[in-house]
């Protein structure tokens with residue numbers, strides 16, 4: 326087989342509750358930054374809220390599967406096995422043509438940029454697994470499966486954390502003994518960095534302004550949800566910290582809580598958990614397990630799907646006073662969850678608005694909830710108006726989901742309006758695509 330035939334790049338994104346995989350081809354000889362072309366995208370979602378659902382779409386537009394329930398998928402390893410089986414038996418693509426496998430790895434610790442996987446890198450990432458218990462163990466199980474199945478391909482890890490290395494030390498440090506903080510690496514690392522890099526690039530193109538001229542507030546709202554303040558094109562602050570547990574709540578995560586809550590939740594909280602369903606190579610306490618996997622929407626409402634939370638939240642109920650709203654929240658856990666999420670999101674937006682000195686070019690919604698949740702965007706949009714953000718155009722907002730464009734402006738008004746500043750945008754993020762060209766630079 327010539328090097329020209331080995332021209333495929335697999336890009337693998339192990340999220341907390343999903344496994345998204347895209348295949349790209351590079352038509353030209355490897356070794357140059359030639360543009361790459363998408364061949365297909367595959368997604369297995371709801372891994373933490375079974376049955377998992379399999380979708381597969383060719384770049385030609387042919388949708389082979391859309392949310393097909395697959396009972397055999399229990400975790401990321403079985404999800405990857407399902408994908409590989411489909412690739413080998415139902416797509417006429419020999420895996421021997423894959424030359425690189427790029428992996429999104431959530432926690433890269435002090436790695437400043439990508440690393441090519443070797444035993445040393447593998448063990449380093451394994452040691453970080455306790456700091457991303459829903460992610461690193463799962464990603465490593467997929468990396469191992471890829472190396473076993475495609476021994477000739479080079480595996481390269483890209484990290485969510487790399488994007489946030491620009492956060493200044495007074496924001497990334499904790500007010501604890503600094504010697505211990507340095508020895509143990511206890512600081513804000515930040516996550517969803519591959520997504521934020523993609524959004525920044527896409528918004529910069531959309532607004533026709535260089536990234537370094539932009540101040541933005543970015544919302545990545547999915548199973549894991551976070552906010553990022555971009556100052557002059559760089560991450561300045563973000564809501565996830567040492568681990569992806571802090572900040573906003575998520576599908577199964579509590580988000581930030583008073584640290585003392587742990588001691589009052591259960592007196593067994595400090596013990597190491599022996600839950601067999603936890604990803605391998607992860608050593609967490611029962612408290613971490615509860616806050617990472619048994620909290621969030623799942624614990625509050627019984628579903629991990631924020632679409633269901635929204636549709637059952639009774640948003641059109643005529644609650645005119647604060648007392649009426651309290652009664653609604655008391656009897657409707659979906660409404661309580663929806664309002665709690667909104668409250669935490671605006672808390673970060675307000676804080677970042679101040680940190681950016683009110684010089685904000687746009688507020689950007691992304692991630693499964695940010696891209697599909699028109700109701701949440703509308704509610705947040707109304708709350709942002711007092712800061713001088715454009716009003717949300719409800720018609721544009723409702724249609725955004727169906728549009729093909731990567732960035733959609735849902736603000737009222739037109740480009741000609743002089744006063745149209747602080748826009749409200751939706752960006753269809755893609756964590757698989759952002760590093761593809763850079764892998765071709767590897768020798």
Ligand SMILES: Nc1ncnc2c1ncn2[C@@H]1O[C@H](COP(=O)(O)OP(=O)(O)O)[C@@H](O)[C@H]1O
Nearest residue numbers: 340343547548549630631632692693694697698
């Ligand atoms: N119409 C909708 N309204 C609100 N949320 C939605 C809607 N459709 C999907 N979602 C949410 O998107 C989430 C998945 O987001 P995604 O970013 O793909 O997740 P992951 O973090 O697993 O990569 C699901 O939890 C689902 O609740």
Ligand SMILES: CC(=O)OP(=O)(O)O
Nearest residue numbers: 340341516517549569
């Ligand atoms: C960092 C993180 O929470 O990622 P995800 O949303 O994919 O679970």
Ligand SMILES: [Mg+2]
Nearest residue numbers: 340341547548
């Ligand atoms: Mg995700």
